[in-house]
Amino acid sequence: xxxxxxxxxxxxxxxxxxxxxxxxxxxxxxxxxxxxxxxxxxxxxxxxxxxxxxxxxxxxxxxxxxxxxxxxxxxxxxxxxxxxxxxxxxxxxxxxxxxxxxxxxxxxxxxxxxxxxxxxxxxxxxxxxxxxxxxxxxxxxxxxxxxxxxxxxxxxxxxxxxxxxxxxxxxxxxxxxxxxxxxxxxxxxxxxxxxxxxxxxxxxxxxxxxxxxxxxxxxxxxxxxxxxxxxxxxxxxxxxxxxxxxxxxxxxxxxxxxxxxxxxxxxxxxxxxxxxxxxxxxxxxxxxxxxxxxxxxxxxxxxxxxxxxxxxxxxxxxxxxxxxxxxxxxxxxxxxxxxxxxxxxxxxxxxxxxxxxxxxxxxxxxxxxxxxxxxxxxxxxxxxxxxxxxxx
Amino acid sequence: xxxxxxxxxxxxxxxxxxxxxxxxxxxxxxxxxxxxxxxxxxxxxxxxxxxxxxxxxxxxxxxxxxxxxxxxxxxxxxxxxxxxxxxxxxxxxxxxxxxxxxxxxxxxxxxxxxxxxxxxxxxxxxxxxxxxxxxxxxxxxxxxxxxxxxxxxxxxxxxxxxxxxxxxxxxxxxxxxxxxxxxxxxxxxxxxxxxxxxxxxxxxxxxxxxxxxxxxxxxxxxxxxxxxxxxxxxxxxxxxxxxxxxxxxxxxxxxxxxxxxxxxxxxxxxxxxxxxxxxxxxxxxxxxxxxxxxxxxxxxxxxxxxxx
Numbered sequence: 001x002x003x004x005x006x007x008x009x010x011x012x013x014x015x016x017x018x019x020x021x022x023x024x025x026x027x028x029x030x031x032x033x034x035x036x037x038x039x040x041x042x043x044x045x046x047x048x049x050x051x052x053x054x055x056x057x058x059x060x061x062x063x064x065x066x067x068x069x070x071x072x073x074x075x076x077x078x079x080x081x082x083x084x085x086x087x088x089x090x091x092x093x094x095x096x097x098x099x100x101x102x103x104x105x106x107x108x109x110x111x112x113x114x115x116x117x118x119x120x121x122x123x124x125x126x127x128x129x130x131x132x133x134x135x136x137x138x139x140x141x142x143x144x145x146x147x148x149x150x151x152x153x154x155x156x157x158x159x160x161x162x163x164x165x166x167x168x169x170x171x172x173x174x175x176x177x178x179x180x181x182x183x184x185x186x187x188x189x190x191x192x193x194x195x196x197x198x199x200x201x202x203x204x205x206x207x208x209x210x211x212x213x214x215x216x217x218x219x220x221x222x223x224x225x226x227x228x229x230x231x232x233x234x235x236x237x238x239x240x241x242x243x244x245x246x247x248x249x250x251x252x253x254x255x256x257x258x259x260x261x262x263x264x265x266x267x268x269x270x271x272x273x274x275x276x277x278x279x280x281x282x283x284x285x286x287x288x289x290x291x292x293x294x295x296x297x298x299x300x301x302x303x304x305x306x307x308x309x310x311x312x313x314x315x316x317x318x319x320x321x322x323x324x325x326x327x328x329x330x331x332x333x334x335x336x337x338x339x340x341x342x343x344x345x346x347x348x349x350x351x352x353x354x355x356x357x358x359x360x361x362x363x364x365x366x367x368x369x370x371x372x373x374x375x376x377x378x379x380x381x382x383x384x385x386x387x388x389x390x391x392x
Numbered sequence: 393x394x395x396x397x398x399x400x401x402x403x404x405x406x407x408x409x410x411x412x413x414x415x416x417x418x419x420x421x422x423x424x425x426x427x428x429x430x431x432x433x434x435x436x437x438x439x440x441x442x443x444x445x446x447x448x449x450x451x452x453x454x455x456x457x458x459x460x461x462x463x464x465x466x467x468x469x470x471x472x473x474x475x476x477x478x479x480x481x482x483x484x485x486x487x488x489x490x491x492x493x494x495x496x497x498x499x500x501x502x503x504x505x506x507x508x509x510x511x512x513x514x515x516x517x518x519x520x521x522x523x524x525x526x527x528x529x530x531x532x533x534x535x536x537x538x539x540x541x542x543x544x545x546x547x548x549x550x551x552x553x554x555x556x557x558x559x560x561x562x563x564x565x566x567x568x569x570x571x572x573x574x575x576x577x578x579x580x581x582x583x584x585x586x587x588x589x590x591x592x593x594x595x596x597x598x599x600x601x602x603x604x605x606x607x608x609x610x611x612x613x614x615x616x617x618x619x620x621x622x623x624x625x626x627x628x629x630x631x632x633x634x635x636x637x638x639x640x641x642x643x644x645x646x647x648x649x650x651x652x653x654x655x656x657x658x659x660x661x662x663x664x665x666x667x668x669x670x671x672x673x674x675x676x677x678x679x680x681x682x683x684x685x686x687x688x689x690x691x692x693x694x695x696x697x698x699x700x
Binding site for chain 2: 217218220221222223225226228229232233235236237238239240241242243244
C-alpha cells in the first residue's frame with residue numbers, strides 16, 4: 001500500500017501513469033468497444049479538444065480571452081480541405097485537376113493561391129506554420145499596444161466573424177456557405193474504408209496526447225510561471241525587465257497552432273468544413289468546454305471539451321433543440337458558482353481529504369532538496385490546481 | 393483577465409513566522425556582495441523633469457541627484473508628485489526633461505528596457521504574484537536575462553541569489569507558500585527581495601513600510617541602510633519617525649516641485665517645509681509662490697531649476 005502511495009506521490013510517475021491510462025483508453029478501449037460511427041464522433045471531439053488545450057494555455061494561464069480561435073481552426077481546416085479537394089480532383093479524369101465545386105460555381109480555373117496546396121508537404125507545413133505566424137503577427141500588434149481584457153476578446157471575436165463572412169463571400173474559391181466537402185481520400189488513403197477511419201482516429205488521439213504533453217511542459221516550466229505572473233500582474237513583470245508582449249505572443253501562437261492542427265484533422269474525420277464551423281458561435285463553443293472543465297488546469301480543458309461535445313451530441317439525439325438551453329444553463333452555473341470549472345470541485349475534494357497539516361512544515365522539508373520542484377507545482381502536475389483555486 | 397482576485401485569508405502559522413523570523417541583515421552580505429566597486433559610478437541624475445496629465449502639470453522642473461551610498465527619502469504632502477517622479481523614472485508616466493542613471497538616458501525607453509538598465513521599483517500596494525509561491529516570485533525576478541531554452545525547462549536548481557534573498561528577507565521557511573497569503577509586511581519584504589535578485593542598482597521604493605509593525609519597520613530600515621550603503625536607493629515615505637531614523641538625505645516635494653533638500657535636521661529646520669506641513673490652506677498656496685521664488689537662494693539642487 002505504501003509503495004502505491006509513494007508512486008502516487010512521485011509527480012513523474014503520476015504523469016507517466018496518466019498518459020499511459022489515456023493511451024490505453026484511446027488506443028485500446030475506444031476502438032474495441034465503439035462502432036465506426038461512434039469512433040468517428042469521438043475523433044471529432046478529440047479535434048475540438050485540441051483547440052481547448054490551446055485555449056487553456058492562452059486563456060487559463062495567459063489571461064487572453066480568445067473568442068476567435070475559429071480563425072486558426074478554420075485556417076488549418078481549410079488548408080487541409082483545399083489539399084484534399086485538389087488531390088481528389090487529380091484522380092478524376094477530365095476534370096483537369098479542378099475541384100468539382102469550382103467547375104460548378106467558378107470559372108473552372110484553379111486560383112493561384114490554391115496551387116501550393118497540391119503538394120502534401122507544403123500543406124502540412126502551412127498548417128503548422130501559417131496560423132501560428134498569423135497569431136504571432138496579430139499578437140505582436142495587439143499586445144505591444146497593451147490591448148487586453150475585454151478589448152482583446154472583442155477584437156478576436158470580430159476577427160472570427162470577418163473570417164466567416166470572407167469565406168461565405170468567396171463561393172467560387174472557398175465553396176461559400178457550403179464549405180468544402182465530399183472528400184474521397186486522405187493522402188492517398190480511401191476515406192470510406194473503416195480501417196483508414198480508425199487510423200485517422202489514432203492520428204487524432206496521438207496528436208491530442210502530444211499537445212497535452214506540450215501544454216504540460218509549458219505549464220511546469222519557468223515560462224509557465226512567467227505566463228501566470230504576466231496574467232496576474234503584467235506591469236510588475238515589465239518592471240522586472242521582461243517584455244510581457246513576447247510572453248503572451250508565445251502562448252497565443254501555440255494556442256493557434258493547436259487549433260490549426262485540430263482543424264486540419266477535423267476535415268478528414270468529419271468530411272466537411274464550412275463557415276458554420278469557424279465563425280463566432282463555434283468560437284464561443286470552443287470556450288465553453290474549457291470554462292466548464294477548468295481553464296487554468298492541464299486536463300480541465302480537454303476533459304471539459306470532450307464532455308461538452310459528447311453531451312451535445314447525445315442530448316441533441318434525444319431532444320433536438322434542448323441542447324442549446326442546457327449549454328447556456330451549464331455555462332451560467334459554472335461562471336456563477338464554479339469559476340475554476342469542475343476541476344475546482346476536484347481540488348476542493350482533494351484538499352478536504354488531506355489532513356490539515358500546515359503547509360509550512362512539508363515545505364521546509366522540501367527545501368532541503370533543491371533538485372526538486374516547489375511544492376505547489378508537485379500537485380499541479382495532473383490536474384494543475386495550484387493556480388486554479390483563485391483564477392476567477 | 394479583468395476579474396478580481398479575492399484576497400485570501402492569511403494562512404495559519406504565518407503569524408508565528410512573523411514573530412520568530414524576520415529580515416536577516418547579516419545574510420544580506422552574501423547576497424549583496426561586500427565589494428561595491430561596481431556601483432561606484434552609479435548615480436541618478438534627474439534634470440528639468442516635467443510630467444503632465446491632460447493639461448495638469450503634476451511635476452515640473454524637478455532636479456534630483458542621488459549617488460550610490462545615499463539613502464534618499466522623498467517626502468511631501470499628498471499630490472506633491474513623489475510617486476509621479478518614480479513613475480516617470482521607470483517609464484510608466486510620460487515625461488520630458490532628462491533622467492540619467494549611470495550615464496544612461498532613461499526617458500523615452502520602454503519600461504522593461506529601463507528595468508534591464510538596472511532600475512527596480514516597488515509599489516505602494518505590494519504587487520507580488522499572488523498565485524505563485526515565494527520561491528517562484530523570486531525566481532522570476534532573477535530571470536529577466538534567461539534565454540528561451542532556460543525558460544522552457546522546469547526549474548532545476550534554485551539560483552544561489554534566490555536562496556540568499558530568501559534568507560535575507562526572512563522568508564526561507566515560507567518559500568513554497570503562495571505569495572498571496574503572506575502577511576502584508578512579508579509581501580513588502582518579498583518585493584525588496586525581488587529587487588535584490590533582479591540585481592537592481594537603482595532601487596525606487598514606494599512606501600515600503602506602510603502598514604508594518606514597529607519591529608518590522610526597524611528591520612526593514614536596517615536592510616535599506618545596508619542596501620543604501622552600496623547602491624542608489626530612493627524611498628518615498630510618509631512616516632516621519634522612519635525617515636528620522638534611517639534617511640541619510642531628504643528631498644521635500646510640494647506641488648510638483650522640489651521645495652527643500654538636505655539632511656533630516658536641515659529639512660526639518662526649513663521654514664518653508666514647516667509651512668507646507670503645518671500651514672493652513674491659504675498658507676500652502678503662499679508657500680507655493682514662495683517656493684518658486686526662494687528655492688534658488690538656499691537650496692543647491694533646486695537652485696538648478698530651469699523652469700521659466
